Amino acid sequence: MATGQDASTLDRRAFLKVSALVGGGMALSLTMPGMARGADSDEVVELTDFVTIDHAGLITIAAKNPEIGQGVKTSLPMLIAEELDCAWDQVNVVQADFDPSRYERQRAGGSLAIRFEWLPMRQAGAAARQMLVAAAAETSGLPASELSTASGFVRHSASGRKWSYGELASAAARQPAPDLAKVELKDPKDFGIVGKPTVGVDSARVLRGEALFGIDTRMPGMLHAVLETAPAHGGKLKSADTSAAKAARGVVAVLKLDGIGGPDAMTDCVAVIATNHWYAEQARKLLTLEWDLGAAKGHSLDAYAKEAARLHDADKGAELRRDGDAPARLAEAAKVVRARYSYPFIAHATLEPQNCTALYKDGALEMWAPTQTPDRGVGMIEKLLGIPADRQTVHITRIGGGFGRRLFADFMVQAAALAKAMPGKPVQLLWNRAEDIKRDFYRPGGWHSFAAGLDDDGKLIAFTDHFSTFGSEGKPHHSASMQPIHFPAGLVEDLLYTMDVIDTVIPMGPLRAPGSNALAHAFQGFLDEVAEAAGKDLPTLMLELCAEDRVIGEDTNAWGTGWAFKTARARGVIEKVLKDSGWAKRGSGDGRGMGFGFYFSHQGYFAEVADVSVEGEDVKVHKLWVAADVGSHIVNPMGAEAQVTGAIVDGLAQAMGQRISFTDGVIEQENFDTFPLGRISATPEISVSWVKTDNPPSGLGEPALPPVVPALTNAIYAAGGKRIRDLPIQSWT
Amino acid sequence: MLEEDEFMLVVNGEERLIKASADMPLLWALRQEVGLSGVKFGCGAGLCGACTVHLDGSPVRSCVLPLGSVGSSEVTTLEGIQDDPLAERLFDAWLEIDVMQCGYCQAGQIMSAHALLKDNPTPSNEEIDMAMEGNICRCGTYPRIREAIRIASEEEEA
Numbered sequence: 001m002a003t004g005q006d007a008s009t010l011d012r013r014a015f016l017k018v019s020a021l022v023g024g025g026m027a028l029s030l031t032m033p034g035m036a037r038g039a040d041s042d043e044v045v046e047l048t049d050f051v052t053i054d055h056a057g058l059i060t061i062a063a064k065n066p067e068i069g070q071g072v073k074t075s076l077p078m079l080i081a082e083e084l085d086c087a088w089d090q091v092n093v094v095q096a097d098f099d100p101s102r103y104e105r106q107r108a109g110g111s112l113a114i115r116f117e118w119l120p121m122r123q124a125g126a127a128a129r130q131m132l133v134a135a136a137a138e139t140s141g142l143p144a145s146e147l148s149t150a151s152g153f154v155r156h157s158a159s160g161r162k163w164s165y166g167e168l169a170s171a172a173a174r175q176p177a178p179d180l181a182k183v184e185l186k187d188p189k190d191f192g193i194v195g196k197p198t199v200g201v202d203s204a205r206v207l208r209g210e211a212l213f214g215i216d217t218r219m220p221g222m223l224h225a226v227l228e229t230a231p232a233h234g235g236k237l238k239s240a241d242t243s244a245a246k247a248a249r250g251v252v253a254v255l256k257l258d259g260i261g262g263p264d265a266m267t268d269c270v271a272v273i274a275t276n277h278w279y280a281e282q283a284r285k286l287l288t289l290e291w292d293l294g295a296a297k298g299h300s301l302d303a304y305a306k307e308a309a310r311l312h313d314a315d316k317g318a319e320l321r322r323d324g325d326a327p328a329r330l331a332e333a334a335k336v337v338r339a340r341y342s343y344p345f346i347a348h349a350t351l352e353p354q355n356c357t358a359l360y361k362d363g364a365l366e367m368w369a370p371t372q373t374p375d376r377g378v379g380m381i382e383k384l385l386g387i388p389a390d391r392q393t394v395h396i397t398r399i400g401g402g403f404g405r406r407l408f409a410d411f412m413v414q415a416a417a418l419a420k421a422m423p424g425k426p427v428q429l430l431w432n433r434a435e436d437i438k439r440d441f442y443r444p445g446g447w448h449s450f451a452a453g454l455d456d457d458g459k460l461i462a463f464t465d466h467f468s469t470f471g472s473e474g475k476p477h478h479s480a481s482m483q484p485i486h487f488p489a490g491l492v493e494d495l496l497y498t499m500d501v502i503d504t505v506i507p508m509g510p511l512r513a514p515g516s517n518a519l520a521h522a523f524q525g526f527l528d529e530v531a532e533a534a535g536k537d538l539p540t541l542m543l544e545l546c547a548e549d550r551v552i553g554e555d556t557n558a559w560g561t562g563w564a565f566k567t568a569r570a571r572g573v574i575e576k577v578l579k580d581s582g583w584a585k586r587g588s589g590d591g592r593g594m595g596f597g598f599y600f601s602h603q604g605y606f607a608e609v610a611d612v613s614v615e616g617e618d619v620k621v622h623k624l625w626v627a628a629d630v631g632s633h634i635v636n637p638m639g640a641e642a643q644v645t646g647a648i649v650d651g652l653a654q655a656m657g658q659r660i661s662f663t664d665g666v667i668e669q670e671n672f673d674t675f676p677l678g679r680i681s682a683t684p685e686i687s688v689s690w691v692k693t694d695n696p697p698s699g700l701g702e703p704a705l706p707p708v709v710p711a712l713t714n715a716i717y718a719a720g721g722k723r724i725r726d727l728p729i730q731s732w733t
Numbered sequence: 734m735l736e737e738d739e740f741m742l743v744v745n746g747e748e749r750l751i752k753a754s755a756d757m758p759l760l761w762a763l764r765q766e767v768g769l770s771g772v773k774f775g776c777g778a779g780l781c782g783a784c785t786v787h788l789d790g791s792p793v794r795s796c797v798l799p800l801g802s803v804g805s806s807e808v809t810t811l812e813g814i815q816d817d818p819l820a821e822r823l824f825d826a827w828l829e830i831d832v833m834q835c836g837y838c839q840a841g842q843i844m845s846a847h848a849l850l851k852d853n854p855t856p857s858n859e860e861i862d863m864a865m866e867g868n869i870c871r872c873g874t875y876p877r878i879r880e881a882i883r884i885a886s887e888e889e890e891a
């Protein structure tokens with residue numbers, strides 16, 4: 001840090017709590033856990049909702065969105081600091097509490113942070129900068145137009161005078177808040193923070209073992225709760241004998257709670273509350289509960305697979321998209337390729353299990369929540385538990401992995417219900433690993449029957465897909481749907497997509513690149529077969545399909561960041577990855593081969609090549625090449641590359657061995673032995689190239705994942721292994 | 734004289750009297766009786782390594798180690814190696830290339846890496862993989878874990 005305080009000062013500053021400061025102007029108190037307030041406090045001046053400056057020049061920037069490992073707690077403040085024009089080492093970042101009146105959207109999901117916040121965060125930084133310049137003008141009597149800023153100072157170059165942001169802070173806070181739409185922004189070529197590899201703001205604190213995560217929340221007298229829920233999804237509690245559990249060591253209370261609002265809130269359960277999580281876990285084994293599991297009867301993966309097979313044989317799905325007359329073109333094609341693909345349900349398995357800490361006192365609820373969607377939790381608690389939103393405080397903790405799991409706020413509702421039942425006592429709800437896997441909102445499984453017609457020249461002239469997915473009453477669940485514009489729609493003249501929907505009681509939800517993570521496997525795997533039948537390879541087929549500059553779908557908003565697919569951007573990354581991987585000169589045979597996959601999701605274009613060896617059932621991935629186009633700028637290259645390599649490791653693990661199975665609604669996996677996550681020995685070398693294009697920057701949490709799955713399966717085939725149409729590659733049941 | 738459910742643990746060099754049932758895993762005693770957060774809960778079954786601590790210097794999974802069997806062995810958590818020179822090299826390497834994403838597994842990763850380099854200051858890639866295989870990183874930070882261990886071990890060599 002530039003200001004050179006001793007360690008204790010820095011630690012104290014690390015606890016500056018932006019949310020404690022209200023309105024504009026002077027705020028004289030700051031709060032720190034475990035320290036008396038006021039006695040030792042510097043004057044801390046809040047310029048805007050995002051920027052606070054103390055008189056020594058330390059700048060505190062509020063990070064508004066939840067940090068789940070995607071790096072937003074670093075990247076969004078970088079955007080602010082860039083336009084504020086300070087030095088990054090003057091900056092201390094704090095996590096903002098949930099406060100929509102100040103921060104509007106505070107969610108982690110959809111790889112949207114950079115896409116949505118690129119401009120607003122820059123404007124927030126520029127607004128604070130403008131106030132500092134105005135303050136210097138007021139203090140000095142010089143016109144603002146003669147003043148410039150750099151590295152935390154306002155300067156007047158003609159006279160050589162300069163003022164630090166710290167000394168201007170109080171005067172700056174008295175300036176009117178600028179119109180965000182009119183603030184002056186830097187020319188991106190002058191960026192000094194954006195685009196620089198930057199270490200995560202919490203990294204050093206994690207290495208010190210600091211209590212940052214939801215599970216680390218500690219309060220005097222805090223109790224630990226576990227919830228015993230039905231063994232099968234949709235189960236209802238018929239009777240409960242809790243006497244033995246109540247008498248067990250450490251147990252404070254055993255509560256029977258009725259379900260409210262479904263599995264995304266709270267199903268029937270019995271809570272055991274004890275002085276230590278371990279005691280709660282032990283006591284729950286002493287519960288004698290009788291469940292009605294009728295709702296899930298027959299909801300078994302095998303039964304779903306049979307139903308899908310029947311639907312595909314009957315071939316009568318509802319029409320999702322029809323261009324021309326694909327069945328007729330297939331009938332006259334020189335060659336027809338047909339294949340069925342499938343993928344299983346999978347779980348999120350964040351390493352930090354679901355948890356939430358809550359305290360209910362005098363009608364107010366305070367929560368410490370590792371949530372991707374604080375707003376959703378607050379809304380549900382208001383509706384289901386009757387605690388008004390304005391009586392709820394949510395502290396967003398650092399989060400041990402999200403991947404979409406924590407878009408659900410079930411654990412918040414449950415912790416709130418427990419706290420409400422135990423007023424005045426802080427209660428920490430923690431799920432064990434088996435519950436975390438068995439009570440997830442799964443990536444839905446699905447089945448595809450494809451047909452493709454080739455003409456005499458090997459050109460793709462017709463394409464059909466019959467898709468079986470999950471939902472209710474004929475409507476696919478939002479995480480189980482497929483866009484009618486899915487590739488190659490719009491690029492093949494005669495095309496037909498049909499779909500049918502199987503009813504399920506198994507909860508479903510978005511998992512890192514929802515939809516895409518499954519569809520990429522099916523479509524890019526099948527197109528690899530089509531390319532082979534046409535006597536070419538998949539990237540060649542993809543380049544042919546994308547040969548003309550086309551835009552498929554619509555750029556609907558003012559930013560031009562709709563979901564439109566641009567063929568030119570696809571070509572850019574495909575060509576790049578072919579070059580990087582030496583694709584044209586790839587060898588084959590001897591059990592080694594390369595495979596290719598491309599996918600477009602979350603506004604990111606990703607082409608990937610895998611180099612693998614196959615020996616019997618064993619697959620070894622040697623290297624992965626990634627070429628990515630996420631627009632004109634990479635905010636934090638250090639974090640960006642990590643998102644890509646992490647997604648690769650994730651996708652490889654999914655493809656290799658992940659599968660959730662169930663019988664009569666009972667999930668059959670409980671831990672990492674049967675639901676395997678990626679491990680270090682299975683991790684290949686990964687090379688990442690950025691293809692920068694003149695497009696608005698977009699997010700990176702998700703889009704790198706989908707294409708690695710087909711890159712891997714296509715490589716296994718190229719290496720002389722099986723054509724993998726059904727995931728996972730290795731069965732673990 | 735200790736009661737049947739009292740245990741004198743040596744944690745990070747300090748004696749701690751813990752009153753708890755003998756079958757309580759060390760993990761929950763450290764997290765909730767001692768109040769340490771540098772040891773994490775991931776699986777409770779010895780499968781993920783998030784709860785790795787050192788017992789007399791060797792890495793163990795504290796989620797499957799009953800309190801009653803710790804005896805007088807010295808327990809060291811991430812908090813207890815902060816000033817150790819080898820740990821400092823690891824921290825520097827970890828920050829140089831910013832290994833972590835969510836960070837949840839990293840306490841366990843550091844404890845395993847520390848034990849590896851203590852016994853084998855210049856491990857091969859295979860030896861790194863073998864020593865770290867039991868530590869899951871759900872975020873997939875493995876390429877940087879490997880690289881950081883290499884950086885820390887090269888500094889040893891230099």
Ligand code: FES
Nearest residue numbers: 775776777782796
């Ligand atoms: S929590 Fe101990 S190995 Fe996973």
Ligand code: FES
Nearest residue numbers: 835836870871872
């Ligand atoms: S950094 Fe998230 S689990 Fe390892």
